[in-house]
Amino acid sequence: MTTLALQTDxxxxxxxxxQGRRMTYLRLSITDRCNFRCAYCSPASWGGKKDLLDAPELGRIAALFASMGIRxxxxxxxxxxxxxxxLDIAGRISRIPGIQxxxxxxxxxxxxxLAVPLxxxxxxxxxxxxxxxxxxxFRRISKQGDLAAVLRGIDAAAGAGYASLKLNxxxxxxxxxxxxxxxxxxAHARSIVPRFIELMPFGQGTPVPTAELVSRLRDEGLPLSPEPEEPGASAESLSSGPARYxxxxxxxxxxxxxxxxxxxxGCNRVRVASNGDLRSCLGGRAQAPLHQLIRGGASDTELARAIRQALGDKPEGHRFTEPGNGATLLPMMGIGG
Known part of the structure; x- marks a missing residue:
């Protein structure tokens, strides 16, 4: 395909x-409701959005992104x-050509x-x-939810034959x-990869730096050595993402x-919230109201132009650490993670 075709289509x-970074990964929120209310993700003040995307709309958005290079x-x-x-949503999206x-x-x-049906x-x-x-x-972190049910779910997933399981x-x-x-x-007893995440400034709590956690694990008798990056690893691999292993x-x-x-x-991702708002960055403001365009009768070409325009405003990096920025960020569940 010629450069001209890329510019005109x-x-x-x-x-x-x-920044010229290639987007191959779509994080598609399908609800901003949750049966837990974790303090760092879902503050009591969050009332949720209305007009969530239905299964056909979610499928259309995923298919559109797949045609543009999302894998x-x-x-x-x-x-x-x-x-x-x-299960309907998962089946629709898994069958889209190009989604790997x-x-x-x-x-x-x-x-x-649901582990096996999914x-x-x-x-x-x-x-x-x-x-x-x-x-x-668990009760301190989330006032709702059942830890025993969570642990049963993890065990069910471990036996369901997934290509990749991670514990966040x-x-x-x-x-x-x-x-x-x-x-x-x-996690390791169930062949699951644990991942420890620094708390981001979306809710309550104090983060612990990664270097401190590595030192703590070593002090507690778990020797860790950095895992070298695989030569030629692509952003489309199962292991792609922000984690260092x-x-x-x-x-x-x-x-x-x-x-x-x-x-x-190395960002390769774009996010669409549960009501169809595209957000080009987890910590940014650039967005496109895809739901309004879809329900207004927009063509795929018009949707694609709106997506590219929003990504054209994507910043080089998040602004989590800028003074006062935490107060302007949406809760994690409002963005879609």
Missing amino acids: PLAPPLLDA RVRLTGGEPLIRPDI HLAITTNASHLAS REAGVDQLNISLDTLSPET VVVMRGVNDHEVRALVEH WRAATGRVGFISPLTQNFCG
Whole structure:
């Protein structure tokens, strides 16, 4: 395809942002509701959005992005598994030509019954949120939810044959930072990769720097060594993303460090919120109201132009650490993670 064709056809790949970074990964929120209310993600003041996208609209958006070069889609929330049509949504998107991987981020509360049906619908990767193994700490982090149901869901996922399972832990000082070793052991016992995430400034709590966690794990008898990047690894691989991985005798351990080890230089993702607002950056403001355009009768070409215009305003990096910026950010569940 010629350069001229790329310039004149907004539907043609590649899909680039303002910095020339190639977008291959779509994070598509399908709800901003959740059956948990975790303090760092879902503040009590968050009332949710209206007019959530339906399954055909979600499928159309995913197909449009696939035509523009997206190869990997992650369904997020809120908690995506509370949607009664989740299997329909997953099946629609997994069958779209060009989509190579379909992932879901979930709190696992519904996985005991859905782990196998989701796999059969075409989901090949799950990222499961688990911040603690303690019922008391669980209740401190989330006033709602059932830790026992979460743990059952994790075990069901471990036996369902997924290509990739990751356990996401948001680490908060004085809350769950003392559990990192136990969480590593829990994950590795089920062939799951644990990933420890620095708390971002969307809600309550104090972050713990990645370097401190690595030192703590070593001090607690878990030797870690940095895992070299695979030569020729592409942004479309299952392991792509902001995590840096270390190797222990029992398996891999990942760390996501948005504050102390900025990962924006390799960004390959674009986000669409549950009401269809495209957000070009987790910490930015550039957006396009795709839902309004769709319901207003816009063509795919018009939608593609709006997407490219929003990505043309995407900043070089997030602005989490700028003074006062935390007060202007939407809650995590309002963005879609």
